[in-house]
Amino acid sequence: MTAELKQVxxxxxxxxxxxVVCISGAASGIGRAQAExxxxxxxxxVALDIDEEGLRRLNESLPTFGERLLCETVDLTVADQVAHAVASGKRAFGSIDTLCNTAGYLDGYSRSLDTSESVWDRVFEINVKGMYRLTNAVLPDMLERRSGVVVNMASIAAFxxxxxGAAYTSSKHAVVGFTRQLAYDYGRSGIRVNAVCPGMxxxxxxxxxxxxxxxxxxxxxxxxxxxxLGRPDDIARVALFLCGPGADFIHGASIIVDGGLMVK
Incomplete structure:
Protein backbone atom coordinates (compact mmCIF):
# COMPACT_ATOMS: atom_id res chain seq x y z
CA MET A 1 0.00 0.00 0.00
CA THR A 2 1.47 3.35 -1.06
CA ALA A 3 0.88 6.48 0.99
CA GLU A 4 -0.39 9.50 -0.88
CA LEU A 5 2.51 11.71 -1.96
CA LYS A 6 2.12 15.29 -0.84
CA GLN A 7 3.29 17.85 -3.37
CA VAL A 8 5.77 20.32 -1.85
CA VAL A 20 8.27 23.30 17.71
CA VAL A 21 11.92 22.27 17.73
CA CYS A 22 13.85 21.19 20.82
CA ILE A 23 17.63 21.65 20.46
CA SER A 24 20.22 20.42 22.94
CA GLY A 25 23.61 22.14 23.09
CA ALA A 26 21.92 25.33 21.88
CA ALA A 27 24.08 27.85 23.73
CA SER A 28 26.99 27.73 21.30
CA GLY A 29 28.45 26.27 18.13
CA ILE A 30 26.25 24.09 15.94
CA GLY A 31 23.35 24.10 18.41
CA ARG A 32 23.24 27.89 18.49
CA ALA A 33 23.41 28.06 14.69
CA GLN A 34 20.47 25.64 14.54
CA ALA A 35 18.45 27.72 17.00
CA GLU A 36 19.00 30.92 15.02
CA VAL A 46 13.15 25.10 23.03
CA ALA A 47 16.86 25.74 23.54
CA LEU A 48 18.58 23.44 26.04
CA ASP A 49 22.10 23.67 27.42
CA ILE A 50 24.04 23.26 30.63
CA ASP A 51 25.60 26.68 29.97
CA GLU A 52 23.18 29.11 31.60
CA GLU A 53 25.21 32.18 30.64
CA GLY A 54 25.40 31.02 27.03
CA LEU A 55 21.64 30.62 26.93
CA ARG A 56 21.22 34.11 28.34
CA ARG A 57 23.41 35.50 25.56
CA LEU A 58 21.42 33.55 22.97
CA ASN A 59 18.15 34.91 24.31
CA GLU A 60 19.43 38.50 24.41
CA SER A 61 20.78 38.27 20.86
CA LEU A 62 17.39 37.27 19.42
CA PRO A 63 14.86 39.75 20.84
CA THR A 64 12.75 39.59 17.67
CA PHE A 65 11.95 35.95 18.36
CA GLY A 66 11.25 36.32 22.08
CA GLU A 67 7.80 34.74 21.97
CA ARG A 68 9.08 31.75 20.00
CA LEU A 69 12.24 31.05 22.02
CA LEU A 70 12.35 29.26 25.36
CA CYS A 71 15.75 28.73 26.99
CA GLU A 72 16.07 25.99 29.60
CA THR A 73 19.23 25.18 31.55
CA VAL A 74 19.57 21.40 31.71
CA ASP A 75 22.20 18.77 32.45
CA LEU A 76 21.53 15.87 30.08
CA THR A 77 23.07 13.45 32.57
CA VAL A 78 20.24 14.16 35.04
CA ALA A 79 16.98 12.48 34.04
CA ASP A 80 14.75 14.74 36.16
CA GLN A 81 16.21 17.86 34.53
CA VAL A 82 15.61 16.46 31.06
CA ALA A 83 11.99 15.62 31.92
CA HIS A 84 11.45 19.08 33.43
CA ALA A 85 12.87 20.85 30.36
CA VAL A 86 10.66 18.89 27.97
CA ALA A 87 7.61 19.56 30.14
CA SER A 88 8.45 23.29 30.12
CA GLY A 89 8.65 23.25 26.34
CA LYS A 90 5.28 21.55 26.05
CA ARG A 91 3.69 24.04 28.45
CA ALA A 92 5.08 26.95 26.45
CA PHE A 93 4.27 25.73 22.93
CA GLY A 94 1.81 22.86 23.32
CA SER A 95 4.03 20.12 21.90
CA ILE A 96 7.50 19.25 20.67
CA ASP A 97 7.39 17.78 17.18
CA THR A 98 11.06 18.03 16.20
CA LEU A 99 14.19 17.16 18.17
CA CYS A 100 17.79 18.03 17.40
CA ASN A 101 20.16 16.08 19.66
CA THR A 102 23.17 18.35 19.19
CA ALA A 103 24.94 18.48 22.56
CA GLY A 104 28.29 16.72 22.60
CA TYR A 105 31.45 16.24 24.62
CA LEU A 106 34.94 15.79 23.16
CA ASP A 107 37.62 13.65 24.81
CA GLY A 108 40.71 15.60 23.82
CA TYR A 109 41.67 13.02 21.16
CA SER A 110 42.97 10.69 23.87
CA ARG A 111 44.02 7.15 23.07
CA SER A 112 42.46 4.34 25.06
CA LEU A 113 45.34 3.97 27.53
CA ASP A 114 45.23 7.72 28.13
CA THR A 115 41.47 7.77 28.74
CA SER A 116 40.32 7.47 32.32
CA GLU A 117 37.09 5.70 33.13
CA SER A 118 35.64 8.99 34.32
CA VAL A 119 36.31 10.64 30.95
CA TRP A 120 34.94 7.59 29.10
CA ASP A 121 31.80 7.67 31.23
CA ARG A 122 31.37 11.43 30.78
CA VAL A 123 31.60 11.15 26.99
CA PHE A 124 29.02 8.36 26.84
CA GLU A 125 26.75 9.99 29.43
CA ILE A 126 26.41 13.09 27.23
CA ASN A 127 26.92 11.86 23.68
CA VAL A 128 24.87 8.67 23.94
CA LYS A 129 22.85 8.36 27.13
CA GLY A 130 21.89 12.04 27.14
CA MET A 131 20.62 11.61 23.59
CA TYR A 132 18.69 8.51 24.65
CA ARG A 133 17.13 10.35 27.62
CA LEU A 134 16.02 13.37 25.63
CA THR A 135 14.73 11.29 22.72
CA ASN A 136 12.67 9.10 25.02
CA ALA A 137 11.24 12.19 26.68
CA VAL A 138 9.77 13.51 23.42
CA LEU A 139 8.94 10.26 21.59
CA PRO A 140 5.66 9.38 23.35
CA ASP A 141 3.92 12.56 22.17
CA MET A 142 5.32 12.12 18.66
CA LEU A 143 3.99 8.57 18.56
CA GLU A 144 0.60 9.68 19.81
CA ARG A 145 0.40 12.19 16.94
CA ARG A 146 2.09 9.75 14.53
CA SER A 147 4.36 12.54 13.41
CA GLY A 148 7.81 13.72 14.41
CA VAL A 149 11.40 14.32 13.34
CA VAL A 150 14.63 13.55 15.18
CA VAL A 151 18.06 14.69 13.96
CA ASN A 152 21.04 13.31 15.89
CA MET A 153 24.47 14.90 15.76
CA ALA A 154 27.05 12.24 14.93
CA SER A 155 30.46 12.87 13.32
CA ILE A 156 32.79 11.57 10.65
CA ALA A 157 34.35 9.86 13.69
CA ALA A 158 31.49 7.39 13.30
CA PHE A 159 33.15 6.14 10.10
CA GLY A 165 39.84 9.92 20.74
CA ALA A 166 38.87 6.38 21.75
CA ALA A 167 35.82 7.42 23.76
CA TYR A 168 34.50 10.06 21.37
CA THR A 169 34.92 7.87 18.29
CA SER A 170 33.17 4.97 20.02
CA SER A 171 30.33 7.22 21.15
CA LYS A 172 29.69 8.54 17.65
CA HIS A 173 29.56 5.00 16.26
CA ALA A 174 26.87 4.43 18.90
CA VAL A 175 24.97 7.54 17.76
CA VAL A 176 24.76 6.22 14.19
CA GLY A 177 23.56 2.85 15.49
CA PHE A 178 20.96 4.50 17.71
CA THR A 179 19.78 6.60 14.76
CA ARG A 180 19.30 3.56 12.53
CA GLN A 181 17.50 1.59 15.21
CA LEU A 182 15.14 4.48 15.97
CA ALA A 183 14.33 4.82 12.28
CA TYR A 184 13.71 1.08 12.03
CA ASP A 185 11.54 0.93 15.14
CA TYR A 186 9.42 4.06 14.64
CA GLY A 187 9.47 4.95 10.93
CA ARG A 188 6.13 3.24 10.26
CA SER A 189 4.68 5.25 13.14
CA GLY A 190 5.36 8.55 11.40
CA ILE A 191 8.72 9.35 13.01
CA ARG A 192 11.69 10.26 10.81
CA VAL A 193 15.14 9.87 12.37
CA ASN A 194 18.44 10.81 10.71
CA ALA A 195 21.95 11.84 11.69
CA VAL A 196 24.29 14.60 10.55
CA CYS A 197 27.99 13.76 10.55
CA PRO A 198 30.14 16.91 10.63
CA GLY A 199 33.78 16.91 9.65
CA MET A 200 36.19 19.58 10.87
CA LEU A 229 37.08 24.49 8.04
CA GLY A 230 33.39 23.92 8.32
CA ARG A 231 31.24 26.46 10.10
CA PRO A 232 28.32 25.78 12.43
CA ASP A 233 25.98 27.23 9.80
CA ASP A 234 27.11 24.57 7.33
CA ILE A 235 25.75 21.90 9.65
CA ALA A 236 22.66 23.82 10.72
CA ARG A 237 21.52 24.18 7.10
CA VAL A 238 21.65 20.42 6.55
CA ALA A 239 19.76 19.81 9.80
CA LEU A 240 17.14 22.33 8.69
CA PHE A 241 16.56 20.43 5.46
CA LEU A 242 16.31 17.10 7.31
CA CYS A 243 13.69 18.59 9.62
CA GLY A 244 11.61 20.01 6.77
CA PRO A 245 9.08 18.41 4.42
CA GLY A 246 11.65 18.17 1.62
CA ALA A 247 13.33 15.29 3.48
CA ASP A 248 10.15 13.26 3.90
CA PHE A 249 11.64 10.11 2.31
CA ILE A 250 14.96 10.20 4.19
CA HIS A 251 14.94 7.68 7.06
CA GLY A 252 17.89 6.32 9.04
CA ALA A 253 20.49 8.18 6.98
CA SER A 254 23.81 9.52 8.21
CA ILE A 255 24.61 12.61 6.14
CA ILE A 256 28.33 13.41 5.99
CA VAL A 257 29.08 17.14 5.89
CA ASP A 258 32.86 17.39 5.83
CA GLY A 259 33.92 19.57 2.91
CA GLY A 260 34.99 16.41 1.08
CA LEU A 261 37.50 15.24 3.68
CA MET A 262 36.45 11.60 3.35
CA VAL A 263 36.35 11.38 -0.45
CA LYS A 264 39.82 9.82 -0.47
Missing part, protein backbone atom coordinates in the same frame (compact mmCIF):
# COMPACT_ATOMS: atom_id res chain seq x y z
CA UNK A 9 6.68 23.60 -3.49
CA UNK A 10 10.34 24.73 -3.46
CA UNK A 11 9.52 27.41 -0.92
CA UNK A 12 8.09 24.79 1.43
CA UNK A 13 11.11 22.46 1.44
CA UNK A 14 12.59 24.02 4.58
CA UNK A 15 9.52 25.80 5.92
CA UNK A 16 9.16 25.17 9.66
CA UNK A 17 6.25 27.52 10.34
CA UNK A 18 4.19 26.19 13.22
CA UNK A 19 6.80 23.58 14.20
CA UNK A 37 18.29 29.32 11.64
CA UNK A 38 15.21 27.40 12.78
CA UNK A 39 13.71 30.52 14.33
CA UNK A 40 14.29 32.34 11.05
CA UNK A 41 12.52 29.45 9.27
CA UNK A 42 9.41 30.04 11.38
CA UNK A 43 9.80 27.45 14.15
CA UNK A 44 9.41 27.90 17.87
CA UNK A 45 12.55 26.70 19.64
CA UNK A 160 36.89 6.61 10.57
CA UNK A 161 39.47 6.86 13.31
CA UNK A 162 41.17 10.15 14.15
CA UNK A 163 38.10 12.37 14.34
CA UNK A 164 38.29 12.10 18.10
CA UNK A 201 33.98 22.33 12.27
CA UNK A 202 35.26 25.39 14.07
CA UNK A 203 33.46 25.47 17.43
CA UNK A 204 34.46 26.07 21.04
CA UNK A 205 34.89 22.29 21.33
CA UNK A 206 37.59 22.17 18.62
CA UNK A 207 39.11 25.68 18.83
CA UNK A 208 41.84 24.74 21.32
CA UNK A 209 43.09 21.87 19.16
CA UNK A 210 42.92 23.98 15.99
CA UNK A 211 45.04 26.66 17.65
CA UNK A 212 48.02 24.27 17.68
CA UNK A 213 49.70 24.41 14.24
CA UNK A 214 51.33 21.04 14.87
CA UNK A 215 48.13 19.23 15.77
CA UNK A 216 46.91 16.35 13.62
CA UNK A 217 43.66 18.21 13.09
CA UNK A 218 45.38 21.23 11.54
CA UNK A 219 47.47 18.99 9.30
CA UNK A 220 44.35 17.15 8.21
CA UNK A 221 42.76 20.47 7.20
CA UNK A 222 45.21 20.68 4.30
CA UNK A 223 43.53 17.61 2.76
CA UNK A 224 40.00 19.06 2.75
CA UNK A 225 38.85 19.62 -0.85
CA UNK A 226 36.68 22.54 0.23
CA UNK A 227 39.86 24.28 1.39
CA UNK A 228 38.45 25.48 4.68
Missing amino acids: SPAELVDLNGR LFLAAGASV QAGGG IETAMTREVLADPDSKLVKTLKRVPAGR
Whole structure:
Protein backbone atom coordinates (compact mmCIF):
# COMPACT_ATOMS: atom_id res chain seq x y z
CA MET A 1 0.00 0.00 0.00
CA THR A 2 1.47 3.35 -1.06
CA ALA A 3 0.88 6.48 0.99
CA GLU A 4 -0.39 9.50 -0.88
CA LEU A 5 2.51 11.71 -1.96
CA LYS A 6 2.12 15.29 -0.84
CA GLN A 7 3.29 17.85 -3.37
CA VAL A 8 5.77 20.32 -1.85
CA SER A 9 6.68 23.60 -3.49
CA PRO A 10 10.34 24.73 -3.46
CA ALA A 11 9.52 27.41 -0.92
CA GLU A 12 8.09 24.79 1.43
CA LEU A 13 11.11 22.46 1.44
CA VAL A 14 12.59 24.02 4.58
CA ASP A 15 9.52 25.80 5.92
CA LEU A 16 9.16 25.17 9.66
CA ASN A 17 6.25 27.52 10.34
CA GLY A 18 4.19 26.19 13.22
CA ARG A 19 6.80 23.58 14.20
CA VAL A 20 8.27 23.30 17.71
CA VAL A 21 11.92 22.27 17.73
CA CYS A 22 13.85 21.19 20.82
CA ILE A 23 17.63 21.65 20.46
CA SER A 24 20.22 20.42 22.94
CA GLY A 25 23.61 22.14 23.09
CA ALA A 26 21.92 25.33 21.88
CA ALA A 27 24.08 27.85 23.73
CA SER A 28 26.99 27.73 21.30
CA GLY A 29 28.45 26.27 18.13
CA ILE A 30 26.25 24.09 15.94
CA GLY A 31 23.35 24.10 18.41
CA ARG A 32 23.24 27.89 18.49
CA ALA A 33 23.41 28.06 14.69
CA GLN A 34 20.47 25.64 14.54
CA ALA A 35 18.45 27.72 17.00
CA GLU A 36 19.00 30.92 15.02
CA LEU A 37 18.29 29.32 11.64
CA PHE A 38 15.21 27.40 12.78
CA LEU A 39 13.71 30.52 14.33
CA ALA A 40 14.29 32.34 11.05
CA ALA A 41 12.52 29.45 9.27
CA GLY A 42 9.41 30.04 11.38
CA ALA A 43 9.80 27.45 14.15
CA SER A 44 9.41 27.90 17.87
CA VAL A 45 12.55 26.70 19.64
CA VAL A 46 13.15 25.10 23.03
CA ALA A 47 16.86 25.74 23.54
CA LEU A 48 18.58 23.44 26.04
CA ASP A 49 22.10 23.67 27.42
CA ILE A 50 24.04 23.26 30.63
CA ASP A 51 25.60 26.68 29.97
CA GLU A 52 23.18 29.11 31.60
CA GLU A 53 25.21 32.18 30.64
CA GLY A 54 25.40 31.02 27.03
CA LEU A 55 21.64 30.62 26.93
CA ARG A 56 21.22 34.11 28.34
CA ARG A 57 23.41 35.50 25.56
CA LEU A 58 21.42 33.55 22.97
CA ASN A 59 18.15 34.91 24.31
CA GLU A 60 19.43 38.50 24.41
CA SER A 61 20.78 38.27 20.86
CA LEU A 62 17.39 37.27 19.42
CA PRO A 63 14.86 39.75 20.84
CA THR A 64 12.75 39.59 17.67
CA PHE A 65 11.95 35.95 18.36
CA GLY A 66 11.25 36.32 22.08
CA GLU A 67 7.80 34.74 21.97
CA ARG A 68 9.08 31.75 20.00
CA LEU A 69 12.24 31.05 22.02
CA LEU A 70 12.35 29.26 25.36
CA CYS A 71 15.75 28.73 26.99
CA GLU A 72 16.07 25.99 29.60
CA THR A 73 19.23 25.18 31.55
CA VAL A 74 19.57 21.40 31.71
CA ASP A 75 22.20 18.77 32.45
CA LEU A 76 21.53 15.87 30.08
CA THR A 77 23.07 13.45 32.57
CA VAL A 78 20.24 14.16 35.04
CA ALA A 79 16.98 12.48 34.04
CA ASP A 80 14.75 14.74 36.16
CA GLN A 81 16.21 17.86 34.53
CA VAL A 82 15.61 16.46 31.06
CA ALA A 83 11.99 15.62 31.92
CA HIS A 84 11.45 19.08 33.43
CA ALA A 85 12.87 20.85 30.36
CA VAL A 86 10.66 18.89 27.97
CA ALA A 87 7.61 19.56 30.14
CA SER A 88 8.45 23.29 30.12
CA GLY A 89 8.65 23.25 26.34
CA LYS A 90 5.28 21.55 26.05
CA ARG A 91 3.69 24.04 28.45
CA ALA A 92 5.08 26.95 26.45
CA PHE A 93 4.27 25.73 22.93
CA GLY A 94 1.81 22.86 23.32
CA SER A 95 4.03 20.12 21.90
CA ILE A 96 7.50 19.25 20.67
CA ASP A 97 7.39 17.78 17.18
CA THR A 98 11.06 18.03 16.20
CA LEU A 99 14.19 17.16 18.17
CA CYS A 100 17.79 18.03 17.40
CA ASN A 101 20.16 16.08 19.66
CA THR A 102 23.17 18.35 19.19
CA ALA A 103 24.94 18.48 22.56
CA GLY A 104 28.29 16.72 22.60
CA TYR A 105 31.45 16.24 24.62
CA LEU A 106 34.94 15.79 23.16
CA ASP A 107 37.62 13.65 24.81
CA GLY A 108 40.71 15.60 23.82
CA TYR A 109 41.67 13.02 21.16
CA SER A 110 42.97 10.69 23.87
CA ARG A 111 44.02 7.15 23.07
CA SER A 112 42.46 4.34 25.06
CA LEU A 113 45.34 3.97 27.53
CA ASP A 114 45.23 7.72 28.13
CA THR A 115 41.47 7.77 28.74
CA SER A 116 40.32 7.47 32.32
CA GLU A 117 37.09 5.70 33.13
CA SER A 118 35.64 8.99 34.32
CA VAL A 119 36.31 10.64 30.95
CA TRP A 120 34.94 7.59 29.10
CA ASP A 121 31.80 7.67 31.23
CA ARG A 122 31.37 11.43 30.78
CA VAL A 123 31.60 11.15 26.99
CA PHE A 124 29.02 8.36 26.84
CA GLU A 125 26.75 9.99 29.43
CA ILE A 126 26.41 13.09 27.23
CA ASN A 127 26.92 11.86 23.68
CA VAL A 128 24.87 8.67 23.94
CA LYS A 129 22.85 8.36 27.13
CA GLY A 130 21.89 12.04 27.14
CA MET A 131 20.62 11.61 23.59
CA TYR A 132 18.69 8.51 24.65
CA ARG A 133 17.13 10.35 27.62
CA LEU A 134 16.02 13.37 25.63
CA THR A 135 14.73 11.29 22.72
CA ASN A 136 12.67 9.10 25.02
CA ALA A 137 11.24 12.19 26.68
CA VAL A 138 9.77 13.51 23.42
CA LEU A 139 8.94 10.26 21.59
CA PRO A 140 5.66 9.38 23.35
CA ASP A 141 3.92 12.56 22.17
CA MET A 142 5.32 12.12 18.66
CA LEU A 143 3.99 8.57 18.56
CA GLU A 144 0.60 9.68 19.81
CA ARG A 145 0.40 12.19 16.94
CA ARG A 146 2.09 9.75 14.53
CA SER A 147 4.36 12.54 13.41
CA GLY A 148 7.81 13.72 14.41
CA VAL A 149 11.40 14.32 13.34
CA VAL A 150 14.63 13.55 15.18
CA VAL A 151 18.06 14.69 13.96
CA ASN A 152 21.04 13.31 15.89
CA MET A 153 24.47 14.90 15.76
CA ALA A 154 27.05 12.24 14.93
CA SER A 155 30.46 12.87 13.32
CA ILE A 156 32.79 11.57 10.65
CA ALA A 157 34.35 9.86 13.69
CA ALA A 158 31.49 7.39 13.30
CA PHE A 159 33.15 6.14 10.10
CA GLN A 160 36.89 6.61 10.57
CA ALA A 161 39.47 6.86 13.31
CA GLY A 162 41.17 10.15 14.15
CA GLY A 163 38.10 12.37 14.34
CA GLY A 164 38.29 12.10 18.10
CA GLY A 165 39.84 9.92 20.74
CA ALA A 166 38.87 6.38 21.75
CA ALA A 167 35.82 7.42 23.76
CA TYR A 168 34.50 10.06 21.37
CA THR A 169 34.92 7.87 18.29
CA SER A 170 33.17 4.97 20.02
CA SER A 171 30.33 7.22 21.15
CA LYS A 172 29.69 8.54 17.65
CA HIS A 173 29.56 5.00 16.26
CA ALA A 174 26.87 4.43 18.90
CA VAL A 175 24.97 7.54 17.76
CA VAL A 176 24.76 6.22 14.19
CA GLY A 177 23.56 2.85 15.49
CA PHE A 178 20.96 4.50 17.71
CA THR A 179 19.78 6.60 14.76
CA ARG A 180 19.30 3.56 12.53
CA GLN A 181 17.50 1.59 15.21
CA LEU A 182 15.14 4.48 15.97
CA ALA A 183 14.33 4.82 12.28
CA TYR A 184 13.71 1.08 12.03
CA ASP A 185 11.54 0.93 15.14
CA TYR A 186 9.42 4.06 14.64
CA GLY A 187 9.47 4.95 10.93
CA ARG A 188 6.13 3.24 10.26
CA SER A 189 4.68 5.25 13.14
CA GLY A 190 5.36 8.55 11.40
CA ILE A 191 8.72 9.35 13.01
CA ARG A 192 11.69 10.26 10.81
CA VAL A 193 15.14 9.87 12.37
CA ASN A 194 18.44 10.81 10.71
CA ALA A 195 21.95 11.84 11.69
CA VAL A 196 24.29 14.60 10.55
CA CYS A 197 27.99 13.76 10.55
CA PRO A 198 30.14 16.91 10.63
CA GLY A 199 33.78 16.91 9.65
CA MET A 200 36.19 19.58 10.87
CA ILE A 201 33.98 22.33 12.27
CA GLU A 202 35.26 25.39 14.07
CA THR A 203 33.46 25.47 17.43
CA ALA A 204 34.46 26.07 21.04
CA MET A 205 34.89 22.29 21.33
CA THR A 206 37.59 22.17 18.62
CA ARG A 207 39.11 25.68 18.83
CA GLU A 208 41.84 24.74 21.32
CA VAL A 209 43.09 21.87 19.16
CA LEU A 210 42.92 23.98 15.99
CA ALA A 211 45.04 26.66 17.65
CA ASP A 212 48.02 24.27 17.68
CA PRO A 213 49.70 24.41 14.24
CA ASP A 214 51.33 21.04 14.87
CA SER A 215 48.13 19.23 15.77
CA LYS A 216 46.91 16.35 13.62
CA LEU A 217 43.66 18.21 13.09
CA VAL A 218 45.38 21.23 11.54
CA LYS A 219 47.47 18.99 9.30
CA THR A 220 44.35 17.15 8.21
CA LEU A 221 42.76 20.47 7.20
CA LYS A 222 45.21 20.68 4.30
CA ARG A 223 43.53 17.61 2.76
CA VAL A 224 40.00 19.06 2.75
CA PRO A 225 38.85 19.62 -0.85
CA ALA A 226 36.68 22.54 0.23
CA GLY A 227 39.86 24.28 1.39
CA ARG A 228 38.45 25.48 4.68
CA LEU A 229 37.08 24.49 8.04
CA GLY A 230 33.39 23.92 8.32
CA ARG A 231 31.24 26.46 10.10
CA PRO A 232 28.32 25.78 12.43
CA ASP A 233 25.98 27.23 9.80
CA ASP A 234 27.11 24.57 7.33
CA ILE A 235 25.75 21.90 9.65
CA ALA A 236 22.66 23.82 10.72
CA ARG A 237 21.52 24.18 7.10
CA VAL A 238 21.65 20.42 6.55
CA ALA A 239 19.76 19.81 9.80
CA LEU A 240 17.14 22.33 8.69
CA PHE A 241 16.56 20.43 5.46
CA LEU A 242 16.31 17.10 7.31
CA CYS A 243 13.69 18.59 9.62
CA GLY A 244 11.61 20.01 6.77
CA PRO A 245 9.08 18.41 4.42
CA GLY A 246 11.65 18.17 1.62
CA ALA A 247 13.33 15.29 3.48
CA ASP A 248 10.15 13.26 3.90
CA PHE A 249 11.64 10.11 2.31
CA ILE A 250 14.96 10.20 4.19
CA HIS A 251 14.94 7.68 7.06
CA GLY A 252 17.89 6.32 9.04
CA ALA A 253 20.49 8.18 6.98
CA SER A 254 23.81 9.52 8.21
CA ILE A 255 24.61 12.61 6.14
CA ILE A 256 28.33 13.41 5.99
CA VAL A 257 29.08 17.14 5.89
CA ASP A 258 32.86 17.39 5.83
CA GLY A 259 33.92 19.57 2.91
CA GLY A 260 34.99 16.41 1.08
CA LEU A 261 37.50 15.24 3.68
CA MET A 262 36.45 11.60 3.35
CA VAL A 263 36.35 11.38 -0.45
CA LYS A 264 39.82 9.82 -0.47
